Amino acid sequence: xxxxxxxxxxxxxxxxxxxxxxxxxxxxxxxxxxxxxxxxxxxxxxxxxxxxxxxxxxxxxxxxxxxxxxxxxxxxxxxxxxxxxxxxxxxxxxxxxxxxxxxxxxxxxxxxxxxxxxxxxxxxxxxxxxxxxxxxxxxxxxxxxxxxxxxxxxxxxxxxxxxxxxxxxxxxxxxxxxxxxxxxxxxxxxxxxxxxxxxxxxxxxxxxxxxxxxxxxxxxxxxxxxxxxxxxxxxxxxxxxxxxxxxxxxxxxxxxxxxxxxxxxxxxxxxxxxxxxxxxxxxxxxxxxxxxxxxxxxxxxxxxxxxxxxxxxxxxxxxxxxxxxxxxxxxxxxxxxxxxxxxxxxxxxxxxxxxxxxxxxxxxxxxxxxxxxxxxxxxxxxxxxxxxxxxxxxxxxxxxxxxxxxxxxxxxxxxx
Amino acid sequence: xxxxxxxxxxxxxxxxxxxxxxxxxxxxxxxxxxxxxxxxxxxxxxxxxxxxxxxxxxxxxxxxxxxxxxxxxxxxxxxxxxxxxxxxxxxxxxxxxxxxxxxxxxxxxxxxxxxxxxxxxxxxxxxxxxxxxxxxxxxxxxxxxxxxxxxxxxxxxxxxxxxxxxxxxxxxxxxxxxxxxxxxxxxxxxxxxxxxxxxxxxxxxxxxxxxxxxxxxxxxxxxxxxxxxxxxxxxxxxxxxxxxxxxxxxxxxxxxxxxxxxxxxxxxxxxxxxxxxxxxxxxxxxxxxxxxxxxxxxxxxxxxxxxxxxxxxxxxxxxxxxxxxxxxxxxxxxxxxxxxxxxxxxxxxxxxxxxxxxxxxxxxxxxxxxxxxxxxxxxxxxxxxxxxxxxxxxxxxxxxxxxxxxxxxxxxxxxxxxxxxxxxxxxxxxxxxxxxxxxxxxxxxxxxxxxxxxxxxxxxxxxxxxxxxxxxxxxxxx
Numbered sequence: 001x002x003x004x005x006x007x008x009x010x011x012x013x014x015x016x017x018x019x020x021x022x023x024x025x026x027x028x029x030x031x032x033x034x035x036x037x038x039x040x041x042x043x044x045x046x047x048x049x050x051x052x053x054x055x056x057x058x059x060x061x062x063x064x065x066x067x068x069x070x071x072x073x074x075x076x077x078x079x080x081x082x083x084x085x086x087x088x089x090x091x092x093x094x095x096x097x098x099x100x101x102x103x104x105x106x107x108x109x110x111x112x113x114x115x116x117x118x119x120x121x122x123x124x125x126x127x128x129x130x131x132x133x134x135x136x137x138x139x140x141x142x143x144x145x146x147x148x149x150x151x152x153x154x155x156x157x158x159x160x161x162x163x164x165x166x167x168x169x170x171x172x173x174x175x176x177x178x179x180x181x182x183x184x185x186x187x188x189x190x191x192x193x194x195x196x197x198x199x200x201x202x203x204x205x206x207x208x209x210x211x212x213x214x215x216x217x218x219x220x221x222x223x224x225x226x227x228x229x230x231x232x233x234x235x236x237x238x239x240x241x242x243x244x245x246x247x248x249x250x251x252x253x254x255x256x257x258x259x260x261x262x263x264x265x266x267x268x269x270x271x272x273x274x275x276x277x278x279x280x281x282x283x284x285x286x287x288x289x290x291x292x293x294x295x296x297x298x299x300x301x302x303x304x305x306x307x308x309x310x311x312x313x314x315x316x317x318x319x320x321x322x323x324x325x326x327x328x329x330x331x332x333x334x335x336x337x338x339x340x341x342x343x344x345x346x347x348x349x350x351x352x353x354x355x356x357x358x359x360x361x362x363x364x365x366x367x368x369x370x371x372x373x374x375x376x377x378x379x380x381x382x383x384x385x386x387x388x389x390x391x392x393x394x395x396x397x398x399x400x401x402x403x404x405x406x407x408x409x410x411x412x413x414x415x416x
Numbered sequence: 417x418x419x420x421x422x423x424x425x426x427x428x429x430x431x432x433x434x435x436x437x438x439x440x441x442x443x444x445x446x447x448x449x450x451x452x453x454x455x456x457x458x459x460x461x462x463x464x465x466x467x468x469x470x471x472x473x474x475x476x477x478x479x480x481x482x483x484x485x486x487x488x489x490x491x492x493x494x495x496x497x498x499x500x501x502x503x504x505x506x507x508x509x510x511x512x513x514x515x516x517x518x519x520x521x522x523x524x525x526x527x528x529x530x531x532x533x534x535x536x537x538x539x540x541x542x543x544x545x546x547x548x549x550x551x552x553x554x555x556x557x558x559x560x561x562x563x564x565x566x567x568x569x570x571x572x573x574x575x576x577x578x579x580x581x582x583x584x585x586x587x588x589x590x591x592x593x594x595x596x597x598x599x600x601x602x603x604x605x606x607x608x609x610x611x612x613x614x615x616x617x618x619x620x621x622x623x624x625x626x627x628x629x630x631x632x633x634x635x636x637x638x639x640x641x642x643x644x645x646x647x648x649x650x651x652x653x654x655x656x657x658x659x660x661x662x663x664x665x666x667x668x669x670x671x672x673x674x675x676x677x678x679x680x681x682x683x684x685x686x687x688x689x690x691x692x693x694x695x696x697x698x699x700x701x702x703x704x705x706x707x708x709x710x711x712x713x714x715x716x717x718x719x720x721x722x723x724x725x726x727x728x729x730x731x732x733x734x735x736x737x738x739x740x741x742x743x744x745x746x747x748x749x750x751x752x753x754x755x756x757x758x759x760x761x762x763x764x765x766x767x768x769x770x771x772x773x774x775x776x777x778x779x780x781x782x783x784x785x786x787x788x789x790x791x792x793x794x795x796x797x798x799x800x801x802x803x804x805x806x807x808x809x810x811x812x813x814x815x816x817x818x819x820x821x822x823x824x825x826x827x828x829x830x831x832x833x834x835x836x837x838x839x840x841x842x843x844x845x846x847x848x849x850x851x852x853x854x855x856x857x858x859x860x861x862x863x864x865x866x867x868x869x870x871x872x873x874x875x876x877x878x879x880x881x882x883x884x885x886x887x888x889x890x891x892x893x894x
Contacts, residue, residue, distance in 0.1 A: 360487075363496040388445075388566040389473070393480040396487075400479025403496055404588050408624070408649030411502050411510065 008063045011035060012044040015124065016214060021045065023213050029206035030108075030130045033214075034066065036086065036123055041065055050130060055101035066128065071099035082112065089114050089123045093203065095133060095195055107133040109195035111203040115214060125214070129206045131199045360399045364410035444550060444578070446568035447477060448557030449619040452690050469562045474620045477564065478579070479647075481551040482589050485581050490548055492516060495585040505771030507653035507677075510757045513766035517584045517759060518746065528730045531633045531708050535602040541640035542580065542594050550580045554593065554616060562619065575599050577612055582644065586752060586759055590646035593627065601641035603632050604705050605713075610698035613643045614690065617719035624649045626716050628751035631701075633710030633730050635750035644751075653756030654723055655716055659683050662792070665799065667692030673788075674723065678778035679754050680788045681725035682795075690719070696799055697722050703798040709791060712751035725754050726791050729781040742777050749781040 012035065013020070024033075030050040032043045046061045054061075054069060061068075070079060078094040085092035091113045099105050108130045115125040195203075361369040389397070485491065493516035500512040526533055535541070553576045557563050570576055575596040582590040593616055595601065595609040613627050627645045630636040659672035668688035674681045682700075687693030697713075704711045704726055714723040729749055732738050745765050747753060758774055760766045765773075783791065 360483075363494075365500050367497045367499045388564045389476060389480065390566070393484070394476065395480075396483040397476035397480030400483040400589065401475070403483070404479070404624075404647045404649055407496055407500070407588060408647075411500050411650060 008035070008038060008042055008044050011038065012125075020213065024210065027206070027209055027213070029202075029209070030132075031206060031210055032061070032066065032128045032130075033210075034126045034128065036126060041086065044125070053100075053106075053130065053132065054098070060101075069098040071097070071103075071105060073097050073105055074099075078110075082110070085112060086126065093200070098130070109133055109199045109203055111200075111207060113207050113211070115211065127207060127210050127214070129203045129210070131195065131203045131206070133195050133199055360403075362399075362403055362406050364406050365408075366410070442570040442572075443567045444570050444576075445477075445552040446565040446576075447474060447552050447554050447579075448563045448565070449474075449554065449615050450560060450562045451556045452615065452618055469564060472621075473562070473564065474616075475622055475625070477552065478591065478620075478625075479589060482581060482591065485548065485551075488548065490546075490581065490583060492584050495590070496588055499766070501769075502650065503769050503771055503774065507656055507756060507771060508651065509653050509769075509771055509774040510648070510650060511766055511769040511774075512586070512757070512759045513761075513763060514586070514759045515761055515763075517586070518761045526632065526639050528633050529734065531631050531705050531710050532604055533602060533632055533639055535600050535639060537600065540638060541600060542592070542597055542638070542642065543600065543640075545580060549583065550578050551591065553578050554612070556615070572598060582646075585646065586757070587646040587648050589625075590644065593643040593645060595641055595643075603630075603636050603639045603641050605629065605631075605641075605698055605701040607695060607698045609641060609643075610701065611691070611694045614694050614697075614715060614719050614722075616643075616645070617715045618690065621718050622647075623717050625718075626652070626714060626755075628715070628755070629713040630750045631705065631710050631712070633708075634712050634727050635730070635748040648757065652714075652716065653677075654679075654714065654754070655721075663796075665692070665696055667696065669693050669696040671696070673792075678775045679725050679727070679782040680785065681723055681782075682792065684722045684724065685720055693722070697724070699799045700724060700795045703795050704791070707791075707794055709794075712754055714751050714755050716755075723755070725751070725781075726783050726788065727754070727781045728783055728787075732780060738780055742780055745777065747777060749778060754778060754781060 012033070024045060025048050027047060028049055029047060030053045031047050032050055033045040034041055035044045038044075042063045042065055043061055046058060051058060051061065066082075067079075074097045078096050081094050082092055082096075091111070093109065093111045095107060096110045097105050097107055109132075110128060110130055112126050112128045114123040115127060363369050486494070493514075495514070498512050498514045498516075500510065503509040503511055526536070526539065553568060553570065555574075555576060575598055577593065577595045578597050580592045580594060582592050593613055595612050601609070613629070617625070617627050625645060625647055627643050629643050632639060654674070654677060657677040658675045660675050661670055661672045662682075664670050664686075668686055669684055669692055670686045672683050672685075674683055684693060684697050684700075687696070701711065701713060701724070704724075709726045710728070710730060711724060711726045713725070715721075716723065727749070729738070733743070746761050747758060747765075753759070756774070758769070758777075760769065782788075
């Protein structure tokens, strides 16, 4: 049962205002936005990039369910995973074989992320980002895209990089995936295809951008909640781009942020090592966070520090192993939920572990504290020096980098 | 004029490190930088992945130590609590309202009409700072790689150079590079000390980490040889100014006039080797010093471009030739102000800051065109053996001066994968504020390390700036 086109589009526009489509189409990524509240879970928005990639027109896609892109060779397990995620209202990331209008199949990394409404915490949209996967010989499975692993000549690598350089035109992408599948006779088209780090990161970045657009255009400002993730704290580039995005919200929406609705970033490393992949944490609602057996005095200590806008380091009990620093940025009022998030119930593994959390206030160009940054280092596994730099120093260096970034970036954007 | 070695022992006594100063127990972290000769490599060994330390290590070390001192309360005020903004306009001057610095800064304790003055141990110097203010030693490494030793002994005989915090910071990360601190050198540049500063800029590899120098008479406040540096992830107005080439030395160093900027001066870039660039600039500085011409010097763009500004403000001030309006702002135009980063003491000045005001103030600092021409001749005379072409004057535009010449491209290509993960360059591109980055970043595409691809991928996305509508009343940098 397919609802009327007009009705479907209207519900999307009402939620985000009419300008959102234009803004979303400025993004070069391939993505769709669906509405689970409407029966049939139809697509309410498809980016131009996506339409080009699959060869359908807008009218052929809006109002339909995502299954129209699946075909005979599509892995049923992957589809089940997606369905399960929709039902459980959480994020998912799978490699999926989809079909274009002309029937040609292509592999892509599908990353889906829920968007919640503040009022009742229910999911109001799912954002699905599709990143085409460059095929390569699966027997050389490895650590993501790198010169050594691509059996095809360096040409492929350069093609990939050149692709990034000349801003992704979809046509080029199609050419890539089609031509490499022709070159690569050994790879069966329906062999499960893993996405590389590059593609996963691209998907995350695209998701972040889309979510930020949606937040901005949401009439119910600040009523949306989602979790971003940034890479390991050493990868400052993505951190800072996301920081910029976040800043836009934090500076202008701090007053609108309600105390129990945090917008939080957490790094990949943290996600990976808690047993969940990053994409599974992405989209976790604060409802999923539960109170944990943490020393209440520690919680109090953190609260006190934030109230007095001081930095502090506390030793806290947390779940599962985390073998590297990660970074969390929370808005001013959300101390309470920082605590909860740290002790988050990542239910896959409840092995407790100690780690050091360092929290510091970060000011923007106006000189006022914009938010707090929390940096965590695992007590057990990685409490060692890296190149002679103590873990505490590494934590502090991240704080420093964040402070420089926030101050400088907000300098240009300030209104005063 | 250097103190005799015999005096070192007595100076060392004042150096307040813990433990016995004869070497027992005096320990301080040591960053050993790679001494770059920037010869065009044929096998890519320079700047290759064999480096022990990741390229952003110096940034990490510096920021980490700085933040540590901040949390220990060693600074006179919290600089991040000082309001700052980019003034709308073509150049994007940066203004900061900092009432505390003026009140709490160490006062200038020497005469301001002589560029060369002997070191006076009775006045304040950096051997008298608290040990906690010193962050690490900064020395060339023994082998070919950059290395870090968290607990190196302080070799007093070897005259270490150190990095210390500036307790009255202008920006986050404001540090002082003090060459051969125990030798108590007066504030004057020589080849060795300039080379040290240039190496630091190159080693940091971060275009937002710039080093500056003020000579005596150009608003240096302490007569103990030091360079300053800090982080600001925005382009300085001077970096946007176009230049006009004057000549190229035999060592490949390009010397140009700065155009369309309130302060006239020279810019030095390129060079076949880093040593060539270093020598030309230091010899130029030495020439100015010996002719009693006060000057300021800025090392920008990770050591690729060096600006030299002879100035005459102090003289004008003494002669009463500066307008009262400008004097009232109490802005002393040192290297940072001249580069476009104005620290203002009064709220009214800050609120009313405009590109016009900034321009007018800096114009007072500048030498006249004729005077600069004379100074340039003086400089060229002293480095005459290094000049090959005679006055090849070509008009260069912003784009031209932004395009790096061959030797830089090679360097950039080799450092491609490292540059990619340099935070500020990437952010800069993302903010689209640094015009040169557009060109440079494309050159860094060569090495597709995962994090580089990550950075590139992220950058290809339009950022919030583009997607969101303009706020009312705001001036957003595009």
